Amino acid sequence: xSQDDFTLVTGATGFVGAAVARALHRAGHKLRLTTRPGSDQxxxxxxxxxxxxxDLANPSTFGPALYNCRYLFHxxxxxxxxxxxxxxxxxxxxxxxxxxLRAAAAAGVERSVYTSSVAAxxxxxxxxxxxxxxxxxxxxxxxxxxKSKYDAEQAVRALAAGGQNIVIVNPSTPVGPGDVKxxxxxxxxxxxxxxxxxxxxxTGLNIVHVDDVADGHLLAMAKGxxxxxxxxxxxxxxxxxxxxxxxxxTGRKPPTLRLPITPLMPLAWVMERIANVTGNxxxxxxxxxxxxxxxxxxxxxxxxxxxxxxxxxATAAVTDALAWFRAQGMMP
Numbered sequence: 001x002s003q004d005d006f007t008l009v010t011g012a013t014g015f016v017g018a019a020v021a022r023a024l025h026r027a028g029h030k031l032r033l034t035t036r037p038g039s040d041q042x043x044x045x046x047x048x049x050x051x052x053x054x055d056l057a058n059p060s061t062f063g064p065a066l067y068n069c070r071y072l073f074h075x076x077x078x079x080x081x082x083x084x085x086x087x088x089x090x091x092x093x094x095x096x097x098x099x100x101l102r103a104a105a106a107a108g109v110e111r112s113v114y115t116s117s118v119a120a121x122x123x124x125x126x127x128x129x130x131x132x133x134x135x136x137x138x139x140x141x142x143x144x145x146x147k148s149k150y151d152a153e154q155a156v157r158a159l160a161a162g163g164q165n166i167v168i169v170n171p172s173t174p175v176g177p178g179d180v181k182x183x184x185x186x187x188x189x190x191x192x193x194x195x196x197x198x199x200x201x202x203t204g205l206n207i208v209h210v211d212d213v214a215d216g217h218l219l220a221m222a223k224g225x226x227x228x229x230x231x232x233x234x235x236x237x238x239x240x241x242x243x244x245x246x247x248x249x250t251g252r253k254p255p256t257l258r259l260p261i262t263p264l265m266p267l268a269w270v271m272e273r274i275a276n277v278t279g280n281x282x283x284x285x286x287x288x289x290x291x292x293x294x295x296x297x298x299x300x301x302x303x304x305x306x307x308x309x310x311x312x313x314a315t316a317a318v319t320d321a322l323a324w325f326r327a328q329g330m331m332p
Contacts, residue, residue: 006032008069008109010054010100011076015179015186016115016171018043019214020073025049027218034065034076043178056096059103066107073217074100075115079145081184082272082287084279086144093148098155101166111165113221118172118206118231118298119146120153127204127295129236132170132229132302142287153229160227167224169217172233172298175317176210177324189321192246192255193331199257200239201264204295207242208234209317212309219307230307235314236297245318250331261293 007024011017012033021033025047033044034054044051052065056076066072078092097114104112122136136150153168160166179186185205191197216232224230237245240254247254264284272285303309325331 005070006030006050006068007071007073008032008034008065009073009075010034010056011074011115012049013039013041013043013180014075015043015181015183016174016210016213017073017075018178019174019176019210020075020217021047021049023211023214023218024073029071032065032069040180042180056092056100059099062100062103063107066104066109069104069107070110071221072101072104072109072112073115073221074112075217077115077117077149079183080281081143081145082275082281082285083144084276086148089144090148090151093145094152094155097152098159101156101159101164105159105164111167111221113217113224114153114156114166114168115217116153116156116168116170116229117149118170118233118296120149121170121231121298123294123296127297129206129297129299131299132231143285157227157229165226167220167226168229169213169220169224169303170229170231170298171213171216172206172208172231173296174210174213175207175314176320178210179321179324182325186321189246189318190325190331192243193250193252193322193325195252197243198255199259200243200255201259201261202239203293204236204238204297205242206233206236206296206298207314207317208232209312209314209320211320212311212317216303216307216309216311219303219309223307225306230303230309231298231300232303232309232311233298233300234311234317236295237314238295242314242318245315246322249319249322 007029012021031049033049054061054065078089122134244254268284
């Protein structure tokens with residue numbers, strides 16, 4: 001790679017994007033990172049880079065960001081489990097992503113890595129780990145975010161089929177240092193660590209260290225096949241097992257009250273109606289509860305075999321997340 005060539009990372013002030021940027025810096029890339037007005041830039045402290053404004057809803061900002069770039073890591077997305085305006089999320093996650101990737105091709109970008117999500121993939125009926133080829137059913141894509149990421153991935157696949165050099169990665173549920181917002185999962189870890197989670201629902205998820213997700217992005221860029229998707233996951237855990245893990249590391253008692261999902265549906269419906277009026281994010285919605293009925297377990301075998309991806313145990317992700325939250329003064 002020429003010394004004059006940049007690697008552009010969108011969403012670099014966010015949790016995953018910042019981890020990708022740090023991994024690229026360690027690998028010797030000359031970084032150009034996108035920002036938005038008012039974005040929290042703590043994750044970029046001490047990172048040599050050029051900062052440029054980019055708005056996925058405004059294609060006129062794409063040209064300066066893409067100028068003289070060899071690689072693009074498109075990590076930015078609107079990630080919220082509930083939104084008052086689904087159309088706005090779709091304009092960013094679908095229309096903005098397609099427009100940016102097309103602009104990248106026109107600007108001469110050699111290869112792009114698009115950050116999708118396991119939210120765009122299918123789930124198994126028996127709760128066993130799903131993979132990139134698991135059939136997708138409509139009931140798997142509840143909620144605006146899941147729908148937008150599925151439709152965005154299909155649009156990106158179409159670009160790759162049309163000849164554009166794009167590799168797709170599907171991170172599962174990242175946990176670890178740098179979760180500045182924090183993300184919904186990071187907030188759950190923080191709440192559990194602070195004793196603010198007295199009960200749980202019987203669901204499962206795949207926990208992966210955010211730095212492993214970042215390393216997987218670089219492996220996909222170097223070894224991935226154009227148009228192929230690769231799950232970047234870690235360990236499959238029942239939610240209660242994750243809470244027990246957090247309790248063991250914080251000296252707290254894990255919650256013992258398991259909440260049944262069905263009786264919570266009327267309360268979730270009320271919370272969502274209130275949120276539609278106030279604009280405040282609800283604690284739960286019917287769609288969130290419906291998603292919790294499924295065990296969101298995934299397999300990274302394809303990425304491990306074809307990219308050399310090697311995720312660490314989930315407990316390491318939790319340990320590093322708790323240490324970071326503590327260092328930030330966000331927990332005792």
